[in-house]
Amino acid sequence: MSNEALQAALEVMTSRIGEQTSRSQWFEISQQRINDFADVTMDRQWIHIDVEKANAGPFGTTISHGQLTLSIMSHLPSAAAASNDTATLEGQKLIINYGFDKVRFPSTVPVGANIRTTGTLRRVEIKGSMLEVMTELVVEVQGQEKPCCVAESLTRLVF
Numbered sequence: 001m002s003n004e005a006l007q008a009a010l011e012v013m014t015s016r017i018g019e020q021t022s023r024s025q026w027f028e029i030s031q032q033r034i035n036d037f038a039d040v041t042m043d044r045q046w047i048h049i050d051v052e053k054a055n056a057g058p059f060g061t062t063i064s065h066g067q068l069t070l071s072i073m074s075h076l077p078s079a080a081a082a083s084n085d086t087a088t089l090e091g092q093k094l095i096i097n098y099g100f101d102k103v104r105f106p107s108t109v110p111v112g113a114n115i116r117t118t119g120t121l122r123r124v125e126i127k128g129s130m131l132e133v134m135t136e137l138v139v140e141v142q143g144q145e146k147p148c149c150v151a152e153s154l155t156r157l158v159f
Helices: 003-014 031-041 051-055 066-072 077-084
Strands: 020-023 094-104 114-127 130-141 149-158
Touching (some): 003 114, 031 066, 114 149
Antiparallel strands (some): 020 114, 094 149, 114 130
């Protein structure tokens, strides 16, 4: 990709900084999904999978793993849409998940809760022949004031 085209893509993305990129539909976190995640990750702490004990515990029910919430963000349409907003950039071939700058879990996700993600473009910079994009993803729980996850997601747009 020419330096001019990369600069043009940078200008397009920079003009979007501060914009909400998308908001996903609500997505239910079921006990089966929590159990399946526990099996895959071997994190079988009772607050996630022992319904009877969790009902008497500090949250009054089982709760999702924070890592499940983080992992599922890439499935939620918001995360995909945040990346797809850039799909029209001339010469772009693919988007790579580069990681996270910061992740926090301010509140829990009780079993049966619905979550959704909102993305806001925060930063764009050139990294070699790629653009690195940082999108702040906020995962909210329907009916809760505090979000359950706030993460600074990094993607790299390959040209």
